[in-house]
Amino acid sequence: MDTTSQEQTKKFEPPAATAAAAVETATQTGSKTRVSARDVNVHYGEKQALFDVSIDIPDRGVTAFIGPSGCGKSTFLRCLNRMNDTIEGCRVTGKILLDDVDIANPDLDVVELRARVGMVFQKPNPFPKSIYENVAYGPRIHGMTSSKDELDEIVYSSLRRAGLYEEVKDRLDQPGTGLSGGQQQRLCIARAIATKPEVLLMDEPCSALDPIATAIIEELIDELRENFTIVIVTHSMQQAARVSQKTAFFHLGKLIEEGPTEQIFTNPLDKKTQDYITGRIG
Amino acid sequence: MTDTTASPGTGTVSAEENRARIRKGLARRHRQEAIFRGMGVAAIAAALGFVAILFGMIIFKGAPAFWQATLTAEVYFDPEVIESDPRPVQQEGQSPADYRAELLRWERAVTLSNWNAVVADSIRKLAPDMELERKDALELVTSSVRYKLRDMFVENPDLLGQTVSVSMLGSANTDVWLKGNIDRSLADDRQQLSAATRELADRLAEEGVIRSAFAWHIFTNVDSRSAPASAGLAGAFVGSLYMMLVVIALAVPIGVASAVYLEEFAPKNRLTDLIEVNINNLAAVPSIVFGLLGAAVFINYFKLPLSAPLVGGMVLTLMTLPTIIIATRSSLRAVPPSLRQAALGLGASQTQTVFHHVLPLTFPGILTATIIGVAQALGETAPLLLIGMNAFVANVPATPMDQATALPVQIYLWQGNENRNFFEARTSAAIMVLLGLMIMLNALAIFLRTRLEKRQ
Structure with a gap:
């Protein structure tokens, strides 16, 4: 025990510097920290996927995680709503505070957590039910509404905020799986925001979409950041540059660098970040 | 190592020569494909031929028995x-x-x-x-x-x-x-x-x-020894029907529940691996062993009545369970994980995820498995012999606790009847009835599955 804690303190030093940078970021963007992760390690069985990740995610804004495939950015994202629990043999250690509650604590009720931290996945995955049912499902299972009118209101406003309402208002009873890929992804966003989450996680939400659908989603993300804390994982550096205010670069399971998006893309401090954004590694 | 010409086909061979090499092998490759296709067609033709011979012989022998x-x-x-x-x-x-x-x-x-x-x-x-x-x-x-x-x-x-x-x-x-x-x-x-x-x-x-x-009396009369001409299948049919109901009532809930638990809830460890292996083994256990088990447990220990469709149904349930569990698990596995993630990500509990989203998708699969399992059970004879269902019963059973026989057992009994030249045709006629029932059940399975799949 002693040796491991010593190791951890030793290892803590480089992230401490980034944590300091995070505080700086927070003061720069003028918003408080919503999620703060410290020394997060993730193992898949024997294999370690994340090494001592410490990062602060600011309230009301878009934080982008970038990095080459297999760098652990999605793994870290899934720590934030405990979706890693569903993966056999996955072990998470460290502290992740969401409003002073440690969400990495195994005793935490994940159902409640996931109601507060919504998620949009890489591939659009609407339920094979009607468009209305897709959006209504979350509020319904959480008992958020007391009447049909109230539920209607949530469904319509969620679809409106996801920019989908005008396109589907005449066919809310049609299956959500019959929509186009971009529409399906917006439906998934509507479904995620219908439960009024505080944090919205997006795992490469545009990787399965064409450029036009991508542009629509990016616009949508830009609008949603006024009300939600958004964390987005993306393969596209241009996308990170376009939609995010803060960017974190992961490489081989380590958080290499984080900071204001502008600074990461124009003046990275680390050589690896420089190499990645200029296309030399990846 | 430095000899670059050592690797053939790269660099040293001209495009012309390369094409010639490919062309040389083409005939052989096409011939191999033709041979394989030919063997496939031959295999299907042989299988169809055997089925045709079987059905032809049964119908040829059995059809006259329907006219007396x-x-x-x-x-x-x-x-x-x-x-x-x-x-x-x-x-x-x-x-x-x-x-x-x-x-x-x-x-x-x-x-x-x-x-x-x-x-x-x-x-x-x-x-x-x-x-x-x-x-x-x-x-x-x-x-x-x-x-x-x-x-x-x-x-x-x-x-x-x-x-x-x-x-x-x-x-x-x-x-x-x-x-x-x-x-x-x-x-x-x-x-x-x-x-x-x-x-x-x-x-x-x-x-x-x-x-x-x-x-018509083949369908409406019960078996008879003193008046073989009037012997019919009604008793056996009702016995089989009761057993089918018992199998559906027991095997479906138990099978689906075990499959859902094993697939969606149970931790993946040594114990569940062992259970899985054993369920797969159970599917391969000879049916007569289940009959012995039924005789030992249901009749000797629990003192349930001999020859009763209830006991027969329970024995057939044991036999059908592995089929239903295995088929349900494989249809659960076929549900895309993204659907589970979508529900879990919204904050649905594990149970809600399974019952709201996963199970509805597996419904056609479970239904098909059930009907095929029941059809299999319907055709089973050996285990029923061991629990006394081969007794001569001259009544239509009023309840599943009454003595009864079953369609395949009736076929077995008629096949062994000493009045050979009359009962040979009768046996084939009974086989036709049983096969007709099976075909109807399978057709129902296909019909329901396509309908349910279309609805999704």
């Missing part, structure tokens, strides 16, 4: 033969029980009348010029005709002294004789019918009195 020698005779309810008091009527002040007892006494007295004489007389009238002995006349029709006449009389005592035309089923031996299923040149002592009856049968068939009629 039947004749219509004028029956005179002779008051001299039928010794009967008037049918009792309920007196004023008489309790229903007393009336019932009196009625039963009367029915017994009616039964004791010489009904054979009535039957023989009506047959003699068909060929007045032949001096038929009563025995020879009776041989022509199945022995249950006398009960038919008695029942008619009990139902309506006014028939006394009247003449009614009654349709009678030819006896099994008459049927065999007229269908040519016995060598007509055999000596008298090796024939099943007496010479006089044979002559009578031939003559009546020629006159058109005996004709071939569709044997």
